[in-house]
Amino acid sequence: MNRKLTNWALGVGTPFLLVAAWWMFSENSTNTFFPPLGMILERFQALWLFEHFESDVMLSLRNLVVGYALATVIGVGLGFVTALMPVARWALDPLIHFLRGIPPVALVPIFISLIGFGIEMRLVSITLAAMFPTLIATVDGIRSVDSTLKDVSSVYRLTRAEKLAQVYLPAAGPQIASGMQVSLQVAFVVMIASEMLGSSQGIGAMTLLAQQSFMTSDMWAGILLLGVIGFGANLVFEVIKNKVLAWYVGSKRLARS
Amino acid sequence: MKLQEKPVTVNNAAAVPPRLEVTALSKTYGSGPSAKCVIEDLTFTIGTGEVVCIVGPSGVGKTTLLKCLAGLQPATSGTAAIDGRTIAGPPAEMALVFQDYSRSLMPWLTVRKNVRLPLRHLRLPEAELNQRINTALEAVGLAHAANQYPWQLSGGMQQRVAIARALAYRPEILIMDEPFASVDAQTRFELEDLCLKIREDFGMTILVVTHDIDEAVYLSDRVVVLGAKPARVLDVVDIDLPAPRDQISTRALPEFAEQRTMVLSMIRKPA
Incomplete structure (x- = not known):
């Protein structure tokens, strides 16, 4: 218990100390590229709370959430089809591995030329790029479902729908979740990249614009916000994952002890 | 005691109508020169409400046999049938308890x-x-x-x-694949008695695959002894032990020792 408390204090204390150090060392900074943290926070408040909250922050977040949700649904769905239908597997496997080899951000220019600079382009970019990690993890997860579990499902004559929803999906759950976590990061990166490359709205666009107009404090404020969002998104993901996969977390913990 | 000389495919199910019938069943994996014959020409029957154990040396293809019976794998030739209907997929009246819980x-x-x-x-x-x-x-x-x-x-x-x-x-036929192989001795006795109790309470026909000869003799009405590779039926031994069976008194009977020795010597006899 005491050890747990110490670890927790370390986890919270270290970043706190670093921020404090940043504050102190930057306080009298005259370097244009490293403005005082106080000034950055001032700009943070002025920019994001609440002037651009609706127009830019919410816009970015909406793109992230919608794109990521689509990527998950399509990724898991396609993963099932690819893993369970031999034809689809042979047809799609090489293609999937080729496409996932392309850095996600590199896809954005293609979509800009194909679809333009609108929200659709950003959504399509996020969805497509974020789909692959989930898709590949789903395929792997379903292919590694224990043969005994498949035999059990057959012997007890589970219907096809039951096999998919009650056996394959939960059995592949831990792997799918790992894929989804990578997808979340990819979605986040592509969300920013798509705004930086072809937009005047959104956190990414604002941050790039600030950098180009030498408003360094605004740029730092943007980066700070991105960090907070990324951290928060991952935190939310972990909480949900640990709830949904409580059986997995529990059995792993028991196996270790 | 003397080993009875019997033709290898004879079985003694005359009294009870056969529920599960295995006829000239064989299973070969692969084809051509690399083909591996796991089961060759198996024939035996199980009557309604019987407890039958299949014993044989490990790696003889007992699990393969069960998979054929459960409709998880097709037989290469021959048939397995329930009430005269050939098993083509998992039958509705059957449940299987797997070895690896x-x-x-x-x-x-x-x-x-x-x-x-x-x-x-x-x-x-x-x-x-x-x-x-x-x-x-x-x-x-x-x-x-x-x-x-x-x-x-x-x-x-x-x-x-x-x-x-x-x-x-609520299956009518319960098949168990070395169900008690990886539990401790005490639990094993409990589970064996549970198995016999199930037969009493639910009237199920039970087929147990095991490599434990004592267990087979203790549980069974009849023991199907498999031998050699590929698996063949060496003999079907009727077990005449009084019911209800009891872990202590049944195992102490001279007949128990006699029948386990008979099964054991059959398995160890060079094919």
Whole structure:
């Protein structure tokens, strides 16, 4: 218990100390590229709370959430089809591995030329790029479902729908979740990249614009916000994952002890 | 004692009508020169309400045989039939308890939900569904663990969950693949008695594959002795031990020793 408390204090204390150090060392900074943290926070408040909250922050977040949700649904769905239908597997496997080899951000220019600079382009970019990690993890997860579990499902004559929803999906759950976590990061990166490359709205666009107009404090404020969002998104993901996969977390913990 | 000389495919099921009939069953994996014949020309029958054990040296293809019987794998030639109907896929009246309990239960479902899973598509009324689950869990002595997860239980308890799942399914034929192989001796005795109790309470026909000859003699009405590779029926031994059987007194009977020696010498005899 005491050890747990110490670890927790370390986890919270270290970043706190670093921020404090940043504050102190930057306080009298005259370097244009490293403005005082106080000034950055001032700009943070002025920019994001609440002037651009609706127009830019919410816009970015909406793109992230919608794109990521689509990527998950399509990724898991396609993963099932690819893993369970031999034809689809042979047809799609090489293609999937080729496409996932392309850095996600590199896809954005293609979509800009194909679809333009609108929200659709950003959504399509996020969805497509974020789909692959989930898709590949789903395929792997379903292919590694224990043969005994498949035999059990057959012997007890589970219907096809039951096999998919009650056996394959939960059995592949831990792997799918790992894929989804990578997808979340990819979605986040592509969300920013798509705004930086072809937009005047959104956190990414604002941050790039600030950098180009030498408003360094605004740029730092943007980066700070991105960090907070990324951290928060991952935190939310972990909480949900640990709830949904409580059986997995529990059995792993028991196996270790 | 003297070994009876019998033709290898004779069986003694004349008294009871055959429920499960295996006729000239063989199974070969692969084809051409690399083909591996696992089972060759197996013939035996099991009567309604009988407990029959299949014993044989390990690696002789017992699990393959069960997979053919359960309709999980097609036989290469010959047939397995229930009430005269050839088994082509998993039969509705059959349940199978797998050897590896840690892999045959769904770790994401509680004990109760594991037992419930095969019943979902039977569309039973809620009351009957719950009654079946409760009866099964009580029969294996796990009513108190219904809301735990399998991985929170000991190996013996997990295997009892698997048995409860089979019981709630109410099969007419219960097949078990080395069900007690990886539990400790005490639990093993308990599970063996549970198996006999199931036959009494539910009137099931039970087929158990085991490599433990004592266990086979203790449980069975008849023991099918498999030998050599590929698997063939060496003999079918009738076990005439009084019922009800008891772990202490039955195993102490001279007939028990006699019959286990007979089965053992058959297995160890060079084919």
